[in-house]
Amino acid sequence: MPKITKITAQKKSGRYNIFIDEQFAFGVTESVLIKYRLAKDLEIDSQLQRDIQKDDDNAKAYQLALNYLSHQLRTEKELTQYLCEHEITPEGIQTSLAKLRELHYIDDQDYADSYVRTVINTADKGPKVVRQKLIQKGVSAAHIDQALSHYSVDDQVVVGLAAAKKLAKKYRHSSFFEQQQKVKQGLMQKGFGGDSLSLIIEALALEADEDSEADALAELGAKKWRRYRLLEPRERRMKMQQALYRKGFNIDAINHFIDEQELSDDTE
Structure with missing residues (x-):
């Protein structure tokens, strides 16, 4: 019967080469080496060899999983995908998952x-x-x-209000109407809704500022005027009204801005 003729340590710590009848047969982890009491002159048939290699595959899978989990928490899906990418067998994956669940290393x-x-x-x-x-x-x-269930509405308001303040600052150069809309849209995109969204908006308490509104209209209006300046006056006015009204500016303020621009152009 075939027997082990030599065992040597691999460069990789904790692994060993097993030689059968002077020929390299397979490698094993230290835990498998100890479990099967592998030693020189031990007789080893094909079934025992298959059992050893299966256990070694499972041991490698488990060690690979431990290394992956050492960096941060993972879900079972993430760990399964990782082991699949490293060509671990389905049996090796399930064996590792079962052991890790039992030890609460994955939950x-x-x-x-x-x-x-x-x-x-x-x-x-x-x-x-x-x-x-x-x-x-x-x-x-x-x-x-x-x-x-641990993410209470109060917690949502605290978290959402901090996000809302950042959004309000980001859109401070927009019209008050657009600023309100952008803040609400941004919060919804971040996953807030229902009662918590209403409470966040209420807590934010945005208020219109006439000076800021006028500055925002002047800034955007100047850009639109440069774009439409060479159009016929009637078409230009219509384009300006549409562009600025869509941004939430008051129609009277828009017309006043256009009148001033037309007057300024006429005096140049």
Whole structure:
């Protein structure tokens, strides 16, 4: 019967080369070496060799999974995809997942809970976007619902208000109407809606400022005037009215701006 004639350490720490009848047969991890008590002169048939190699594949998969999880929390879907990319067998993946679940090294509920806590403390996402992100990570609806139960409306208002202030500042040079619309759209894109969205808008308490509105109209109006300046007066006025009205400016203020521009051009 074939037997092991030599065992040598590989350059990679914790792995060993197994030689059968003076020929390299396979490599194993230290844990597999110990489990099967592999040693020189041990007789080894084909079935035992297959069992050893299967256990070694599982051991490699488990170690690969541990290395992947050492950097940050992962979902089962992420880990499965990672192991697939490294050509780990389905059996090796399932064996690793079972062991990791038992040790609580991987837990989709813990992942979802941690993700929601991070959003509350550091991010600007509303519950709808949080749900979408977790679905993409492969987290089940039940786990997501449980995690989001900790994202209270009060927390949503705090997180959303910080995002709303940034949006309001970003669009401060727009008309008051457009600024309001952009803030609301931005919050909805970030996943806020329903009661929390209304409360965020209420807490933000944007107010129209006549001077800022006039400055915004003058800035945008000047750009549009340069674009339409060479058109016939009637068409130019219509184009200007349409362009500025769409941006939320008052029609009387728009007409006043156009009148001033026409007067200025006539005096040049």
